[in-house]
Amino acid sequence: MQAWLMHQGVATSQGQKDLFLEALASGLTVTAACEAGGFSANCAYLLRGKDPAFADAWAKAKARGEAALVERLETEAQRRAVEGWDEPVFHEGKEVGKKRRYSDTLLIFTLKGLAPDRYRERQQVEHTGDAFDGLTTDQKRAAAAALIAHADAVEGTGGGPDRERGPGHEADQAE
Numbered sequence: 001m002q003a004w005l006m007h008q009g010v011a012t013s014q015g016q017k018d019l020f021l022e023a024l025a026s027g028l029t030v031t032a033a034c035e036a037g038g039f040s041a042n043c044a045y046l047l048r049g050k051d052p053a054f055a056d057a058w059a060k061a062k063a064r065g066e067a068a069l070v071e072r073l074e075t076e077a078q079r080r081a082v083e084g085w086d087e088p089v090f091h092e093g094k095e096v097g098k099k100r101r102y103s104d105t106l107l108i109f110t111l112k113g114l115a116p117d118r119y120r121e122r123q124q125v126e127h128t129g130d131a132f133d134g135l136t137t138d139q140k141r142a143a144a145a146a147l148i149a150h151a152d153a154v155e156g157t158g159g160g161p162d163r164e165r166g167p168g169h170e171a172d173q174a175e
Contacts, residue, residue, distance in 0.1 A: 012047060017054060020044065025061040027069035074110075081107035 020037030024030065034041045048055045084102040088095045111119045132140050 012051075017047075017057075021057050021061040024058065025064040025068070027065040027072065077103075077106045078110055081110055 016037045016039060020033050020039070023033035023036035028036065030044065031041050034044050037044070044058075048058050080103045082102075084100045086098040087101045089097045089099050108119075132143065135143065
């Protein structure tokens, strides 16, 4: 396998692989990790496809890297939400001061993530009673006809004489 990979231009020294895996585990992208390892992404993917041990180490390093990246991003989100950052204020093209800014959006997402039972969006739909309570039979028939006409318009069927009718329809009663 080593000869085939070398023929493909894949540098496979253990040192290069280790540098790549270490960079990937730190949260870098595959491209950036390849730069750290000194080989191209194409070479890395070829090597992963041909070397099961390297593929396994890659998957483990990527999982550690993603966890590390999430940790760093959470820390930064909390900093921006709670501590804020200084934003320069300009007047006539010159910086005249700074304004402390905070991210309410990040604060909201942080709270929703840390305490979802308290801060998640709550929507509750409750159906009580019959929507047609209090309507006369004629009003119910008119409402049903309107719903059928709407459904026909949406479906583009247009209804027609062969359309199924519910019990008690006036055409059924005429028979």
